[in-house]
Amino acid sequence: MSGLEIRGLRVSFDGFTAVDGVDLDVRAGDLRFLIGPNGAGKTTLVDAVTGLVKARGSVRFGDEELLGRSVHRIARSGVGRTFQTATVFEELTVLQNLDIAAGAGRGAWTMLRRRTSVPEEVATALDTVGLAELADSPAGTLAHGQKQWLEIGMLLVQDVRLLLLDEPVAGMSHDERQATGELLRRISEERTVVVIEHDMDFMRSFARSVSVLHAGRVLSEGTVAEVQADPKVQEVYLGHAATEDAGDLAVREA
Amino acid sequence: MNLLKGRSARAWTGFAGAAVALFAVAPAALSDFRLGLLAKYLCMAMVAVGICLAWGRGGLLTLGQGVFFGLGGYAMAMHLKIADAGPGNLPDFMQLYGTATELPWWWRPFGNPVFALAATVLLPMAVAALLGLFVFRRRVKGAYFAILSQALASAFAIWLVGQQATTGGTNGLTDIQGFFGYALDDPVNQRMVYFVIAAALLLLIALARQLIHSRYGELLVAVRDSEERVRFLGYDPANVKLVAYVVAAGMAGLAGALFVPAVGIISPALIGIVPSIEFVIGAAVGGRASLVGAVLGAIAVAWAKTALSEEFPAGWTYFQGLLFVVALAFLPGGLASLAKVLRRRGATAPAKAAVVTVGEAA
Numbered sequence: 001m002s003g004l005e006i007r008g009l010r011v012s013f014d015g016f017t018a019v020d021g022v023d024l025d026v027r028a029g030d031l032r033f034l035i036g037p038n039g040a041g042k043t044t045l046v047d048a049v050t051g052l053v054k055a056r057g058s059v060r061f062g063d064e065e066l067l068g069r070s071v072h073r074i075a076r077s078g079v080g081r082t083f084q085t086a087t088v089f090e091e092l093t094v095l096q097n098l099d100i101a102a103g104a105g106r107g108a109w110t111m112l113r114r115r116t117s118v119p120e121e122v123a124t125a126l127d128t129v130g131l132a133e134l135a136d137s138p139a140g141t142l143a144h145g146q147k148q149w150l151e152i153g154m155l156l157v158q159d160v161r162l163l164l165l166d167e168p169v170a171g172m173s174h175d176e177r178q179a180t181g182e183l184l185r186r187i188s189e190e191r192t193v194v195v196i197e198h199d200m201d202f203m204r205s206f207a208r209s210v211s212v213l214h215a216g217r218v219l220s221e222g223t224v225a226e227v228q229a230d231p232k233v234q235e236v237y238l239g240h241a242a243t244e245d246a247g248d249l250a251v252r253e254a
Numbered sequence: 255m256n257l258l259k260g261r262s263a264r265a266w267t268g269f270a271g272a273a274v275a276l277f278a279v280a281p282a283a284l285s286d287f288r289l290g291l292l293a294k295y296l297c298m299a300m301v302a303v304g305i306c307l308a309w310g311r312g313g314l315l316t317l318g319q320g321v322f323f324g325l326g327g328y329a330m331a332m333h334l335k336i337a338d339a340g341p342g343n344l345p346d347f348m349q350l351y352g353t354a355t356e357l358p359w360w361w362r363p364f365g366n367p368v369f370a371l372a373a374t375v376l377l378p379m380a381v382a383a384l385l386g387l388f389v390f391r392r393r394v395k396g397a398y399f400a401i402l403s404q405a406l407a408s409a410f411a412i413w414l415v416g417q418q419a420t421t422g423g424t425n426g427l428t429d430i431q432g433f434f435g436y437a438l439d440d441p442v443n444q445r446m447v448y449f450v451i452a453a454a455l456l457l458l459i460a461l462a463r464q465l466i467h468s469r470y471g472e473l474l475v476a477v478r479d480s481e482e483r484v485r486f487l488g489y490d491p492a493n494v495k496l497v498a499y500v501v502a503a504g505m506a507g508l509a510g511a512l513f514v515p516a517v518g519i520i521s522p523a524l525i526g527i528v529p530s531i532e533f534v535i536g537a538a539v540g541g542r543a544s545l546v547g548a549v550l551g552a553i554a555v556a557w558a559k560t561a562l563s564e565e566f567p568a569g570w571t572y573f574q575g576l577l578f579v580v581a582l583a584f585l586p587g588g589l590a591s592l593a594k595v596l597r598r599r600g601a602t603a604p605a606k607a608a609v610v611t612v613g614e615a616a
Contacts, residue, residue: 050486075488087483089476096472103469104488111470158487 002062002078002161003028003192004049009057011041011048018044019055020216026209031188033203034196036213037236042196043084045213046164050074050081061162076104080160084167086147090140094131094150097139098122101154121157129153129183145176152183163193169202181206212236265463268546269456276452286441293448293516295556296455300509302537302552303458303545304502309534310542311466312498313478315396318403319506319533321410322378324525326507328414329377330514331427332361333370338431346429347422358420367434371511378507379500386499390492395481404527411526426521433515447515454512455549458505462545465501474498506533532559535574539581541588551588 006024019041026032048055051071059066126132129149169177210227212220220230308314335345364370436443477491540551563570
């Protein structure tokens with residue numbers, strides 16, 4: 001397993017600096033939550049790591065420098081992500097979605113033939129994310145939560161070692177959140193997981209470590225308890241130093 | 255698995271039915287003149303097979319297939335003109351202008367039948383590969399890609415017109431007499447050309463069907479619907495699109511090559527902007543994402559053009575434009591999706607998820 005090491009990451013758009021010198025270490029096998037107010041630069045950070053936006057600084061995953069590589073090469077080196085709005089291939093079935101995700105390394109000959117059986121990793125992923133019974137349904141017919149699970153399943157068959165998930169439980173019911181959290185916990189036994197999330201209850205239940213971003217910088221870092229006790233975090237979430245639980249207000253804000 | 259079997263059984267039945275219609279029914283039922291026209295329509299259908307793949311499945315609005323059709327057509331016609339003239343002689347139109355004393359250097363390789371035949375398919379594919387490499391790598395897509403294709407078709411036609419002495423200019427390469435030793439004014443040989451075209455069409459349909467149902471075909475649809483997502487899975491979408499574009503170009507090239515013996519002419523007017531759009535209209539009306547739809551649509555529109563432009567020469571163009579707009583605006587899946595649309599209308603609870611969105615038109 002490899003960890004993620006970010007040094008001096010800077011992203012600007014037309015003079016606006018969205019990420020302003022972030023240093024971040026996520027050790028292998030961590031289940032790290034990135035939290036912070038809207039506009040803190042969380043998604044931009046993930047965009048930079050996955051090659052979607054240009055950035056300066058350094059992003060190392062294992063022994064490899066990721067910055068400067070194209071999106072599909074970063075994906076091939078074992079980094080996968082999801083988006084705030086689930087993007088699955090709606091016209092293809094769940095099985096086809098997973099099969100495509102599993103196939104970036106396939107040769108031309110395999111590509112030009114039909115899929116005759118279900119690859120083993122696809123079958124495993126179908127069970128892991130609990131979509132085995134829906135394997136032949138078009139992905140477009142899935143419920144919102146199921147689409148998010150399908151996306152996570154796609155990352156699993158893609159065999160990424162680092163999962164970057166952008167608000168995976170947004171819009172989910174309480175039970176679905178619980179199921180997703182347990183799924184992420186299982187996944188993080190073998191892979192490194194980074195989750196952007198606004199839901200503080202969810203964060204408290206499942207985070208192993210937390211980084212708080214504010215205005216493009218890392219404001220605080222540590223366990224859930226450490227972060228919640230940090231006066232700087234309370235300041236950002238409440239506007240002034242307060243004794244109230246910073247998280248609770250953040251839930252309302254989100 | 256049962257579903258798969260059912261699908262391929264249906265495909266075999268359809269394929270056998272099409273073979274019977276093309277090889278037994280049509281030659282028996284149609285006059286030589288009508289059969290010749292059908293051969294021409296089948297060439298349009300061959301282009302549509304490629305368009306179905308590139309546009310219907312890959313979302314690439316190929317508004318410039320005339321270029322590839324033309325490259326194939328001219329490659330074939332150049333060989334046939336050289337063969338008609340006989341060894342040592344110049345093709346008739348070159349003698350007419352009297353400036354050329356020998357074949358231009360770029361004509362010479364086409365004297366070789368093997369080279370010319372290979373060039374009809376490989377030349378369009380090579381041009382498409384080169385163009386596609388630049389265009390898809392630079393992430394040009396949608397309307398910009400369509401306009402670029404269109405501009406290329408226009409430029410190619412204009413260039414041909416300008417090279418009067420070596421390409422026959424506006425007239426094109428006309429009055430082609432023989433086809434690899436067979437005289438084309440003989441109805442028996444015309445029939446043979448028809449059979450070659452029919453066989454080639456069936457072959458291309460089989461090839462496209464294999465591609466569509468392969469893993470590549472699934473990936474192509476994925477690229478069409480969400481290119482960015484595919485990139486995050488570790489694929490380079492540019493390569494995926496490139497394959498579809500190059501294959502479609504090869505199919506258009508073969509269609510152009512076989513069009514020449516069937517009709518006896520290739521000219522800039524047959525490959526410029528208007529014919530390029532006409533290729534697409536057939537596929538759009540029939541249903542661009544469905545092979546059967548695209549092929550039957552292309553044949554129907556080509557037939558309608560002949561039938562209607564005989565009656566109303568001035569009105570046809572407007573009718574054609576209207577057809578295109580109506581198909582894209584009200585029936586984006588084409589006639590092939592009509593049954594599905596009607597079924598959905600009839601159903602009390604509209605199934606939102608089953609909508610046949612064939613991607614954006616551009």
